Amino acid sequence: MASNTLYSPRDPALKKRDDFEDILEERRSSSDLRYALRCYVPVVYKGIAPCKPGVLKTAVLQSDRLRHVVAEMSKETGESADVIREEASGILEEMAHRLRLGTVRFFAYSLSKAFKALFQRVRVNEDGIQRLQQSIQEHPVVLLPSHRSYMDFLIMSYILYTYDLSLPVIAAGMDFLGMKIVGEMLRMSGAFFIRRSFGGDKLYWAVFSEYVKTMLRNGYAPIEFFLEGTRSRTCKSLTPKLGLLNIVMEPFFKGEVFDVSLVPISISYERVLEEALYARELLGVPKPKESTSGLLKARKILSEDYGSIHVYFGHPVSLRSLAQGRINRSQYNLLPRHIPRRPSQETQAFVNETAYRLVRLQEENMVLRPWVLVAALLLQNPDGVDMERLVEQTSWLRGLAVSFGAFLDWPDYVSASKAVASSLALHTGLVRTEGGRAQLAMEPKEPGSPEEDLFDRAASVLSCASYRNQILHVFLRPALLGMAMQMAEASRKDDIYSCFSFLRDVFSNEFILCPGGTVQDFDEACYMLTKCAAVHVQKQEVVATEKGQRILSFLTSLFQPFLKGYQVGPAPFLELVDYPRELTCYEALSSDVQKNALAALLRMKVVRKLKV
């Protein structure tokens, strides 16, 4: 049981984090052209001379692994090996990057211009950069940024170029190749393209994994990919995808490299470029296809202010240390290493757990602006709130968030009223302030059909929610405990724990909850709530205190939309439109919530999938 474990929670509020530097500052005062053309000599892994992309391709095509797979397939299909090899070569051609310094310099120049127009600041923790520089020289490095925007990988490469670090090779979705010229330019700045799905295609998988592994083994360049697999439309972290992580870990498991450094990177936007698009997408408007003309049309965003970006390079995590005592590497001793093999259960569990761990590290180091607090409060008061009260509540929430370990970018000298005011100013599209009251901008500019009105209202709620979502990970565990206490309707610890465990299970598609970490999460939640004196944890009981009511009711109402969303269930959209007035929770309309709820129900075997 929970109380018997020896888990001693570290106080999250005491976590020391690095300071930030604004890399745009220098760009505003010196020539972009000179910056783009400057001498660029990055440090490399163990002093290895980076090989040309062409050499890399040959190495992949001639690898034992690929030859083995080609021979196997040839035996199976009866096709000649040459034909299959030709096919493999084609796949590689389509996939491989062609990093060219010239293109990189072009991007360095144009991105400097664009960033200066878009953002006030691009702030980076330089200590993290230094740690990264050290890691790059010692072991192959895998960069794992969070994914909120198309800007993510541009920003990453831009920063690495700025700090004279080797440019990463980036796993990108094939959709980018649809963009004329731009796709190829991305390729020349280090992107390699993978198909979104290639389920049973053995050859594709072999080429792809060998390509990535070859780069990793040779220490060719840091490898960058998004654990979340795709951009999070809701601004909360997505449950990690394991394919690429499996691939980059394998060379270590097989002893081909001594260690691999996994670097979680948190990129937080004060205002996401795709803000409005995401809300529409969540409401069922299909994602616009990536195209060059679309990109050009989108240039009007250049005229808006998107605030600051914070990029936090976390501590490199040594895969070797993680795997110590978990993975028995001698399991690979009895089979030639080039013969592909399904990872053992033990390995899969380890990879999965590591992935969650890394995403949590991303979450922890995600910089939060005061605005996310304001957004959270506004969503709880759909009818608006007095400015004074909003300021007071924000200030209170700030204290709570900090004590739970939130990485809040809110220096002490900025007063609450100022912070609230500047937050509202940056997000005028979402909030209306009139007569000393602040309210979500829900009323459509020009009244249309009821469907359109509903759509607009839902869109603005979802946009606002995407900011609140950024802080959910801070409150998630204590809130689950709070909800469990409500659900259990008793104070016995065992009952509460089982409710907690149930809720955690239900929401494990929605939030980052490490599989098998229930006990730890429960203890953590108890610890956090005890620390702020909201509950009293005894041996057998968990009791809410007088003072804790405010905290607990805030926490439960913070997660209310999800609870509601899951209660409504994945009901058809149109049905709800008939009762717009009865629907109090617009967030239940989010396709993301519906998708996750359905997945949870399927996982918990409440519903069954029938082929239609």
Added chain:
Amino acid sequence: MASESFGSEEEEQQQQQQRRRRADRRVRALSGHLEGRAEQARDGPPTERDTELRSRSAVPRRRQEVMKWNGWGYSDSRFFFNKKGQAELTGKRYRLSGSLIPGLKDWFEGTFGADLKHESPAKVALCAGAVPPPSLGEAFVAGLQAAALPFSVETEDRAFRSHGHCLHEIFALRRGKVGRVPDLVVWPGCHDDVVKIIKLACQHNVCLIPYGGGTSVSNALECPVEEPRAIVSVDTSQMNRILWVDEKNLTVHVEAGIIGQDLERHLGEQGYCTGHEPDSMEFSSLGGWVATRASGMKKNVYGNIEDLVVHVRMVTPRGVIEKSCLGPRVSIGPDVHHFVLGSEGTLGVITEVTLKIRPIPAYRKYGSVVFPDFERGVACLREVARQRCAPASIRLMDNKQFHFGQALKPQVSSIFTSFLDGLKKFYITKVKGFDPQCLCVATLLFEGDRERVLWHEKQVYDIAAKFGGLAAGEDNGQRGYMLTFVIAYLRDLGMDYYVIGESFETSVPWDRVLDLCRNVKEQVVRECRERGVQFSPLCTCRVTQTYDAGACVYFYFAFNYRGLADPIHVYEQVEQTARAEILANGGSLSHHHGVGKLRKQWMREAVSDAGLGMLRSVKEYVDPDNIFGNRNLL
């Protein structure tokens, strides 16, 4: 062969000489047989004549007379730094003895961050109180006396047989400490003596630990502290006769206590050799080789010990194990020899062994090849193994070991030699563009007829050239082999200056050699750092044997322990993680050092539960009372 069909005058002369030599040998062998028979026929206590015969051994019964009690090898041979800071090896026994080695100091200080000003000298003598008096059953001792078996309860004799040459053992001795020591040392003189001793031990429930040359590096000789019975060390060193030589079948029958150098010397006098040359052959014994599955440097020509053994006799509590014939190969169920080979003293005492012998080769030649880097060196060795044309010995030293070897160059007397050396260096680094921080050297030893050797040499150098290798002369090759004989003496020198070190080995499939070498070295460096070692450690490796399916890799690992409270503990932790890393990278638990007690913890993993059970059941049948209670292996 060519010589048979085109016999010239010269060759005829050679043949005549050969015939004469053979006749000589026969006469000598015959007299040897007679002596041996006389020995065996005689009952009763050993006589004056007997000791005379046995004293031909390089190591006497009282080992302490010529060997160090707290270090490696002969008392008269040790390294030291003279007043000018040049290293010297005392004595006259080795090629290096007496010459000055100017480069060692700089290498030593540079590699370890050591300083000649910081000394950590060894205690001169064993503390009187360190060894408790023997506790023995009188009946057992009386039994020994009745059988007229020579034995000793002297402190020195007992302490000498309480250890092998693991780092922690020598380190403790240097500080005047010994662990548990045997209560008595007994010297059987022949097979029958051993039978008597074991019978007595079974009667009186005494624990026996066989002792051969004492060169174990697996903690195999340590007397288990938890053993409640009296422990008796059975020192086989006096069973050292060559009982017969059979020139028709090219075999020799030897008592198992004979040490390597004596065996080769005596056989050499008759024009033969076994060709089994482990690095420890100066001191290690034939029985020890069999009991640990030893490997010799020249195994490519002569084979490892298991290939050389034709017949073994081992006395166990259950009786004598031996085969009934000397057939070269048999199909009579699982080979019982393989319970004896590698039994590490847990089943009984090996008393007599029949080995294959070969005529001493007419010609031997050293050689060496420089490679631009270790990767290409390994690739070359792999190709040599693939073509099955490995010379008697081929070893590839990594860059650090190459520098180590260079630091051991004795001072050259002639300007011409030093000029030549400079020229060679210039050619390799400047003209050929080898990076001195990457290049590595393979050392070679060819044996056989002169023509064959020369042809073989060309074949190997041609392969090497394909991998960018350049022939680098005989001298470098010879120095490489010398290093292995003096390395243990050098460890004692290091320990005078706060540097401790050890070697460990493994065998691994070819495709994993590079990965294993790199990962193990990095693991050692990382572990040292994490354990608070102040100075970066030396971890270097060489590929010492090639096989069809893999290679043997040998590591040296040493570090400067100044500032550490418990250096031996740190050392052991690092060695453990290094071994775990070896296993994780597909390496074996041991190629030739054996398991002993040092690597016992991994046996289950290494041979599976059922495998371990098989070995256990053999032990249980052969030695139900655990008379051979050294607790090795299982």
